[in-house]
Amino acid sequence: MKIIVGKESGFCFGVKRAVDGVKEDVKNLDKLYCLGEIVHNEGVVSELENMGVKFIESLDEIEDESNVAIRAHGVDEKTYKLAESKNLKVRDYTCPKVAQIHLKIKEKANDGYTIILIGKKTHPETIGSMGYAKDVYVIETIDEIESLPNFSKVFSIVQTTFSMSKYLEIEKTLKEKYPNIECLNTICASTKNRQEECSKIAKEADFMIIVGGKNSSNTKKLYEVACANCENCIIIQDENDKKIEECKNYDIIGIMSGASTPIETVQKIVGNINSLCEV
Numbered sequence: 001m002k003i004i005v006g007k008e009s010g011f012c013f014g015v016k017r018a019v020d021g022v023k024e025d026v027k028n029l030d031k032l033y034c035l036g037e038i039v040h041n042e043g044v045v046s047e048l049e050n051m052g053v054k055f056i057e058s059l060d061e062i063e064d065e066s067n068v069a070i071r072a073h074g075v076d077e078k079t080y081k082l083a084e085s086k087n088l089k090v091r092d093y094t095c096p097k098v099a100q101i102h103l104k105i106k107e108k109a110n111d112g113y114t115i116i117l118i119g120k121k122t123h124p125e126t127i128g129s130m131g132y133a134k135d136v137y138v139i140e141t142i143d144e145i146e147s148l149p150n151f152s153k154v155f156s157i158v159q160t161t162f163s164m165s166k167y168l169e170i171e172k173t174l175k176e177k178y179p180n181i182e183c184l185n186t187i188c189a190s191t192k193n194r195q196e197e198c199s200k201i202a203k204e205a206d207f208m209i210i211v212g213g214k215n216s217s218n219t220k221k222l223y224e225v226a227c228a229n230c231e232n233c234i235i236i237q238d239e240n241d242k243k244i245e246e247c248k249n250y251d252i253i254g255i256m257s258g259a260s261t262p263i264e265t266v267q268k269i270v271g272n273i274n275s276l277c278e279v
């Protein structure tokens, strides 16, 4: 049996920076809150909880002057203002690439552009980015373009973990509707490279394993990419999933993880597959 592990597997730069930062902070601070799940990965969240990090859904839940970490997805401007009014000590781990999107939306809105944000409406990154201009139109699919009003000055930008192929179709249709639109493709290179490598491996493999949290949208996108290129694909959260045993029926196994899965989880899965082969 041959196992091909995607080189892009493991945390992306932004998630690694946030997880490492919070791990270090919790050792040095009396009490540390984190606004929202740090990553969509149950194993990582419970590891941090065991270290003492308290996860909260709103800043209203915590006392003034507390320490609070902001995850890589970032937050809207109102949240920073609320943190300031409560005198919170903010450990800001917003990924620099997401922070760039916030700045760009603000700048373009100030220049009189209507903003179209392409992204998953319920994703924390999209929700945060929406909060940097008054009227942001969020779209997820091509079908939603038709019902958008006519704008004279329009600018589009995209969630960092959006599917590249879907984005390119949406961009094309937006340009047909708004010939003067200014489109900025802000899909992160980490997302793009991961999806490309996943597609390449899935073409070669006869069984494909996608690893990631069940609420992770970039993991779901990888699964879609894998399914489009390989007939037999599974999606699992970690090495404890019994579906791994299906590997026994195949010769070439491909593995790719989402951006919120630590590389150690992927290594454990490879270990489990190797043990299956020895039986």
Ligand code: SF4
Pocket (backbone or CB within 6 Å): 012, 013, 014, 015, 072, 073, 095, 096, 097, 098, 160, 161, 188, 189, 190, 191, 259
């Ligand atoms: S996917 Fe890219 S933009 Fe998003 S957190 Fe990771 S490194 Fe940052």
